[in-house]
Amino acid sequence: MSFAIIFLIQAITSFIATCAFGIIYNIPLKPLVHGGLIGSIAWLIYFFLYQSNGNDFLATFVASFVIALMSQIFARLCKNPVILYSVSGIIPLVPGGLTYTIMSRAVGDNYNLAIHLGEKAFVLSGAIAMGLIFAEVLYQIFKRTFLRWNRNRPDRIAIFRK
Amino acid sequence: MNGLRKVNQNGRNTTANVHELTAVCMLAGKILLENGAETYRVEDTMNRLARSFSVYEAQSFVTPTGIIFAIEGCDVTQVVRITHRGTNLRKVTEVNSLSRLAAGGKTDLESTHEQLKRIDRSTRGYKEWLQILAAAIASSCFLLMFLGKWNDLLPAFIAGGAGQAGVIYFHRLTRVKFFSEFMSSILIGLIAWASVKAGIGMEINKIIIGAVMPLVPGVPITNAVRDVMAGDLVSGLSKSAEAGLTAFAIGTGVAFALALN
Numbered sequence: 001m002s003f004a005i006i007f008l009i010q011a012i013t014s015f016i017a018t019c020a021f022g023i024i025y026n027i028p029l030k031p032l033v034h035g036g037l038i039g040s041i042a043w044l045i046y047f048f049l050y051q052s053n054g055n056d057f058l059a060t061f062v063a064s065f066v067i068a069l070m071s072q073i074f075a076r077l078c079k080n081p082v083i084l085y086s087v088s089g090i091i092p093l094v095p096g097g098l099t100y101t102i103m104s105r106a107v108g109d110n111y112n113l114a115i116h117l118g119e120k121a122f123v124l125s126g127a128i129a130m131g132l133i134f135a136e137v138l139y140q141i142f143k144r145t146f147l148r149w150n151r152n153r154p155d156r157i158a159i160f161r162k
Numbered sequence: 163m164n165g166l167r168k169v170n171q172n173g174r175n176t177t178a179n180v181h182e183l184t185a186v187c188m189l190a191g192k193i194l195l196e197n198g199a200e201t202y203r204v205e206d207t208m209n210r211l212a213r214s215f216s217v218y219e220a221q222s223f224v225t226p227t228g229i230i231f232a233i234e235g236c237d238v239t240q241v242v243r244i245t246h247r248g249t250n251l252r253k254v255t256e257v258n259s260l261s262r263l264a265a266g267g268k269t270d271l272e273s274t275h276e277q278l279k280r281i282d283r284s285t286r287g288y289k290e291w292l293q294i295l296a297a298a299i300a301s302s303c304f305l306l307m308f309l310g311k312w313n314d315l316l317p318a319f320i321a322g323g324a325g326q327a328g329v330i331y332f333h334r335l336t337r338v339k340f341f342s343e344f345m346s347s348i349l350i351g352l353i354a355w356a357s358v359k360a361g362i363g364m365e366i367n368k369i370i371i372g373a374v375m376p377l378v379p380g381v382p383i384t385n386a387v388r389d390v391m392a393g394d395l396v397s398g399l400s401k402s403a404e405a406g407l408t409a410f411a412i413g414t415g416v417a418f419a420l421a422l423n
Binding site for chain 2: 016103
């Protein structure tokens with residue numbers, strides 16, 4: 001299959017899959033489509049990064065970073081909670097398939113492989129978390145540095161207020 | 163009674179009292195927490211609501227199983243127990259925009275309370291058949307995303323839809339989340355096995371991974387990590403325990419179905 005066809009299939013399927021997740025989570029229509037767009041872009045980044053160098057930690061990290069950054073921007077523009085945009089985009093990155101493999105290996109008495117894969121799943125979840133938090137920190141730094149009019153408004157930063 | 167005095171001084175909301183304000187904040191927090199908002203958002207929204215009605219000394223403590231809300235200087239402290247948690251982000255959005263309205267001074271206390279009660283009662287959202295269809299479509303899309311074969315599209319579609327329908331049905335039957343997830347992953351495993359046996363499907367692993375994805379606890383995992391990083395350690399750890407339990411239920415369910423054969 002040529003590159004263009006693979007690109008097209010991945011883009012369309014990831015968009016539809018993320019939107020479908022939005023329906024399961026009861027997200028209103030407009031954020032649903034925005035979230036689908038975010039999920040699709042992030043999945044394309046993950047997919048081609050993984051295909052090109054085979055490092056899934058890096059690919060997961062970059063993709064979740066992009067999701068968090070775009071979610072922050074969309075949330076700010078449309079005045080909606082960030083979780084609306086980020087949650088369905090994260091789903092394809094969550095190592096669900098890996099978790100299934102771990103369990104089926106463990107049930108099949110193959111404990112060494114199960115523990116090995118379990119560590120991998122843990123690291124990948126950490127990559128998602130780090131991507132999310134890095135984007136958030138970067139966004140806050142950007143806001144503090146460049147948007148000076150925001151300074152005299154107290155409590156704009158909910159997550160790092162404590 | 164500092165907060166109350168300030169309300170009276172402002173000349174706005176003169177009939178408002180601290181008890182109704184507490185009820186409003188509690189209801190808002192309860193709706194948010196029951197429908198999948200992050201812990202810091204729940205605490206932040208409650209404090210903001212209090213502040214927008216001129217009570218500046220409110221404290222809230224939120225864990226996944228309960229909320230404590232108190233106003234300093236008044237004898238007002240309330241506890242709410244949260245027994246079930248789902249994901250309905252439409253309600254989260256509605257409460258969020260209501261809190262924005264209140265912060266802008268566009269609603270008074272009574273109408274905010276009425277609005278919150280309406281949001282709490284409302285069952286507006288996507289219908290169940292649409293959710294099942296969405297899960298089925300998502301499963302077959304995931305199959306293609308994970309580079310599965312086109313032949314496996316139909317088995318993944320059926321298994322994913324059956325999995326979501328199973329979760330809804332078994333949850334209504336027993337109200338035990340672990341059990342419903344376990345049963346529906348058994349269902350998914352059996353459908354995938356049967357389809358491969360009948361010659362419709364080819365790769366059983368890809369079918370199962372695609373079909374299981376709608377059950378994967380994406381919201382709890384995301385929220386748990388954010389909570390831990392934001393310093394809400396209690397909520398973060400208990401949410402990751404919940405997510406881990408769900409992952410365990412899915413894994414053992416599928417493995418159980420495959421071991422049956």
